[in-house]
Amino acid sequence: MQISVKDLSYVYSEKSKSLAVHALDKVNLTIEEGSFLGIIGHTGSGKSTFIQHLNGLIKLEKDKGSIKIGEFDLAEKNCDFRLLRSKLGMVFQYPEYQLFAETVFEDVAFGIKNFMPETTPEQTEEMVKNALETVGLNYYAVKDRSPFELSGGQKRRVAIAGVIVTKPEVLVLDEPVAGLDPVGKKEFIALLKQLHNSFVKTIIIVSHDLNLVAENCDKVAVFSQGKVVATGTPKEIFSNEQKVSELGLKLPVTATLEKALNGVGVDLNSDLTEDGFVRAFTEFYKGGNG
Ligand SMILES: Nc1ncnc2c1ncn2[C@@H]1O[C@H](COP(=O)(O)OP(=O)(O)OP(=O)(O)O)[C@@H](O)[C@H]1O
Numbered sequence: 508m509q510i511s512v513k514d515l516s517y518v519y520s521e522k523s524k525s526l527a528v529h530a531l532d533k534v535n536l537t538i539e540e541g542s543f544l545g546i547i548g549h550t551g552s553g554k555s556t557f558i559q560h561l562n563g564l565i566k567l568e569k570d571k572g573s574i575k576i577g578e579f580d581l582a583e584k585n586c587d588f589r590l591l592r593s594k595l596g597m598v599f600q601y602p603e604y605q606l607f608a609e610t611v612f613e614d615v616a617f618g619i620k621n622f623m624p625e626t627t628p629e630q631t632e633e634m635v636k637n638a639l640e641t642v643g644l645n646y647y648a649v650k651d652r653s654p655f656e657l658s659g660g661q662k663r664r665v666a667i668a669g670v671i672v673t674k675p676e677v678l679v680l681d682e683p684v685a686g687l688d689p690v691g692k693k694e695f696i697a698l699l700k701q702l703h704n705s706f707v708k709t710i711i712i713v714s715h716d717l718n719l720v721a722e723n724c725d726k727v728a729v730f731s732q733g734k735v736v737a738t739g740t741p742k743e744i745f746s747n748e749q750k751v752s753e754l755g756l757k758l759p760v761t762a763t764l765e766k767a768l769n770g771v772g773v774d775l776n777s778d779l780t781e782d783g784f785v786r787a788f789t790e791f792y793k794g795g796n797g
């Protein structure tokens with residue numbers, strides 16, 4: 508499903524003159540099927556408001572733009588949001604806080620009951636088992652446990668299982684690695700990549716971690732003051748140091764190193780991933796430049 512957003516505007520507390528906040532101001536963004544998009548931007552720039560429009564959590568208001576996701580036109584009265592939400596999964600910051608059921612099984616099965624009520628109990632069990640195993644948990648070991656007695660990392664996995672259980676084509680995540688330790692973060696990214704290689708076609712990730720974005724995303728959209736002010740590959744976005752700092756953002760480590768090396772006459776021109784950087788650096792030395 509391609510996602511096409513045109514001239515999307517949103518005002519919180521629109522009716523109040525003193526409280527009104529113009530969170531989105533004519534946002535235009537097309538997200539191709541298959542992309543791994545990073546959404547970045549300073550705090551309050553509208554990132555969360557934007558993504559909450561994508562599954563109708565914030566309602567697209569009349570004359571405030573258009574949102575089309577595959578066959579779904581979110582401006583249409585008869586838009587099937589239940590079906591849309593089974594195909595576009597949304598993971599919020601600290602998703603483990605959203606766990607609520609008495610057992611892990613019930614928690615993960617909730618999305619099926621909610622979005623796909625015609626599913627049989629046998630199919631439900633199979634789907635829950637698949638989802639839990641996909642996120643690296645042993646179905647039989649966790650299914651009857653209370654989600655509240657699991658570790659933080661396990662809770663987050665259960666929460667993700669509850670989102671991917673309907674096999675969404677698009678997965679949208681708001682600050683998904685916040686609060687994880689470096690190992691937890693690495694494992695989480697590996698999980699996202701594994702999902703991207705299977706049924707999740709498109710991943711959209713909102714993050715303040717520009718290293719993570721440079722490392723994993725193939726496209727970046729930069730928000731500032733309710734607008735999309737730049738889109739491009741991580742290389743295109745992070746090569747423009749002046750613009751990045753004007754937007755209140757800090758370069759990823761690879762871009763900072765490249766810039767420093769550039770200052771002493773070394774032009775690596777890598778793709779700004781860690782592997783790419785190391786490869787370019789090694790090539791430079793092998794080439795006898797060292
Ligand atoms: N529920 C709300 N009511 C009123 N104003 C809000 C609400 N949620 C967000 N805002 C305002 O809308 C603007 C955009 O907020 P949003 O949460 O989309 O930004 P963000 O880019 O996700 O920021 P952060 O990086 O801090 O998460 C901000 O000015 C914010 O204060």
Ligand SMILES: [Mg+2]
Pocket residue numbers: 554555556681
């Ligand atoms: Mg936010």
